[in-house]
Amino acid sequence: MIWREVNNLHALFSIMAPMASNQEYFNVVYNFVEVPSATGWRRFETYAMLVHTLVYTPTGGSGGRGHISRAALRDIAQTRTPLDVFPNLHTLKWHSPRLSSEVNEEDIPIPSDAALFMHAGIRSLEFSLHELLPLSQRRDFLDDIPQRTPFLTKIDLRTTSNTSVIDLEDNIRALAHHLPSLQLVCLPKGYLTRRIAEVLSTSPALHELQLGMNWDEDYDEPRENFVPVLPAGRFPALNKLTVAVSFADAACLINTVTPKNGLDEIFLTSQNPSREDMERVLQICANKHKRIQRLNIQCKDDEQHPPFTFQTLCSLKKLSSLTALEISHRSPIVMSPAEFISTISSIPQLTRLCFNQAPLYCETASLGLAVLPVIARSCKHLTELKLFLDATLPLPDEESYDREDFFVKLKYLSLGVSVITQKACQPVAMFLATHLPFGCTLLYGGDWIVNMKIAVRHGELFGIARKRIELWCHVKSLVQFSERIRIQERRWASAS
Numbered sequence: 001m002i003w004r005e006v007n008n009l010h011a012l013f014s015i016m017a018p019m020a021s022n023q024e025y026f027n028v029v030y031n032f033v034e035v036p037s038a039t040g041w042r043r044f045e046t047y048a049m050l051v052h053t054l055v056y057t058p059t060g061g062s063g064g065r066g067h068i069s070r071a072a073l074r075d076i077a078q079t080r081t082p083l084d085v086f087p088n089l090h091t092l093k094w095h096s097p098r099l100s101s102e103v104n105e106e107d108i109p110i111p112s113d114a115a116l117f118m119h120a121g122i123r124s125l126e127f128s129l130h131e132l133l134p135l136s137q138r139r140d141f142l143d144d145i146p147q148r149t150p151f152l153t154k155i156d157l158r159t160t161s162n163t164s165v166i167d168l169e170d171n172i173r174a175l176a177h178h179l180p181s182l183q184l185v186c187l188p189k190g191y192l193t194r195r196i197a198e199v200l201s202t203s204p205a206l207h208e209l210q211l212g213m214n215w216d217e218d219y220d221e222p223r224e225n226f227v228p229v230l231p232a233g234r235f236p237a238l239n240k241l242t243v244a245v246s247f248a249d250a251a252c253l254i255n256t257v258t259p260k261n262g263l264d265e266i267f268l269t270s271q272n273p274s275r276e277d278m279e280r281v282l283q284i285c286a287n288k289h290k291r292i293q294r295l296n297i298q299c300k301d302d303e304q305h306p307p308f309t310f311q312t313l314c315s316l317k318k319l320s321s322l323t324a325l326e327i328s329h330r331s332p333i334v335m336s337p338a339e340f341i342s343t344i345s346s347i348p349q350l351t352r353l354c355f356n357q358a359p360l361y362c363e364t365a366s367l368g369l370a371v372l373p374v375i376a377r378s379c380k381h382l383t384e385l386k387l388f389l390d391a392t393l394p395l396p397d398e399e400s401y402d403r404e405d406f407f408v409k410l411k412y413l414s415l416g417v418s419v420i421t422q423k424a425c426q427p428v429a430m431f432l433a434t435h436l437p438f439g440c441t442l443l444y445g446g447d448w449i450v451n452m453k454i455a456v457r458h459g460e461l462f463g464i465a466r467k468r469i470e471l472w473c474h475v476k477s478l479v480q481f482s483e484r485i486r487i488q489e490r491r492w493a494s495a496s
């Protein structure tokens with residue numbers, strides 16, 4: 001089993017023939033000590049048959065694994081006895097390291113080096129095209145893919161910088177046209193041009209499209225005339241769209257990439273949008289993607305922006321088929337309890353609700369624990385709930401709800417960086433301990449808490465969040481203690 005996914009090529013090729021490492025500038029380069037022999041190939045084939053996934057992402061520096069020299073790859077190509085080096089390989093991930101003036105380019109594998117391991121059995125191909133590679137090499141590799149791997153179902157093209165698509169547009173169009181089995185296509189930001197979109201829109205099996213999923217996380221300004229006007233009925237099989245672009249571009253995308261029955265899943269990551277941007281995105285979803293089941297919107301930015309309000313999010317009420325909703329924003333969502341209840345009660349099929357549980361600007365929250373019974377009554381299938389609340393607000397009146405129906409299926413409750421004080425810890429813990437189902441895990445904190453840049457830049461907010469995390473940790477310990485007591489009481493009752 002350990003050979004099914006291999007990410008250490010020099011260790012694997014050392015079975016064929018001994019390899020030695022040489023330090024070149026800041027990189028470790030591996031070469032064969034002796035040319036692989038027929039005996040070495042027979043020994044290697046035993047393990048090569050087991051390899052299903054090959055991952056090559058060489059890293060430099062003293063702590064990196066280094067890379068295989070092109071001379072070593074030539075030795076493999078010239079001495080191999082089987083036609084396919086890894087005959088059972090179905091997934092190939094081949095990423096060149098970043099190029100720099102301090103590295104000998106001739107020793108760095110380029111995408112076309114992956115051709116040595118490509119064959120008709122491969123279904124998933126992931127590779128990078130660096131802007132410093134000669135244009136002819138990039139074009140030749142793209143043209144070679146359909147010939148070597150004609151039955152690809154997934155292709156993932158990545159770049160290490162904001163490279164231009166203009167010189168590669170015809171090659172990408174031809175690539176998509178000659179791979180009719182493609183089910184998932186991942187392209188860098190800016191690569192969905194009018195002409196490329198037209199080809200992809202006719203792909204009969206394409207069910208997932210990812211855009212902007214690069215290694216860098218910067219987001220460009222919206223592009224003029226970003227998305228083409230496509231004829232109705234295009235993208236016949238598409239049901240999932242994942243994008244990391246500006247919100248304005250994302251709105252254009254989900255307005256244009258509209259299969260006959262709409263999308264089932266939308267994942268959007270971008271800089272913090274304006275209220276108008278967010279409102280438009282949700283309105284388009286409500287009008288063109290009414291059957292959507294999963295909606296995930298991540299807003300990345302450290303600047304403070306006007307918070308989302310009920311008016312911003314009211315279109316969610318029309319998305320009654322949602323089973324998973326996740327919204328993350330640096331500012332807290334401002335809604336009255338009545339507005340929140342009106343929205344959530346319109347989405348009864350939810351199994352996962354992550355409602356901005358850890359905003360950076362976390363001074364105040366507009367909702368209290370009183371909304372929990374309403375959520376439990378409206379969304380009976382919830383298994384995961386994440387909210388940003390003010391736990392110092394009055395607790396709900398127990399006469400207003402049925403405790404027996406309180407989150408029957410809930411497995412995880414995260415209150416992020418919710419407002420809490422030392423005085424509120426005990427009553428909050430008692431409320432949660434008596435209402436959460438056995439085995440439900442109480443979580444807290446947020447992704448930005450471990451970001452030292454945010455800690456330096458927003459020291460006061462960081463301090464507030466850390467203090468609250470300590471208090472929620474105390475609440476969790478009280479809840480766990482109460483649960484242990486309840487378990488022991490049940491044992492005593494059953495024993496008697």
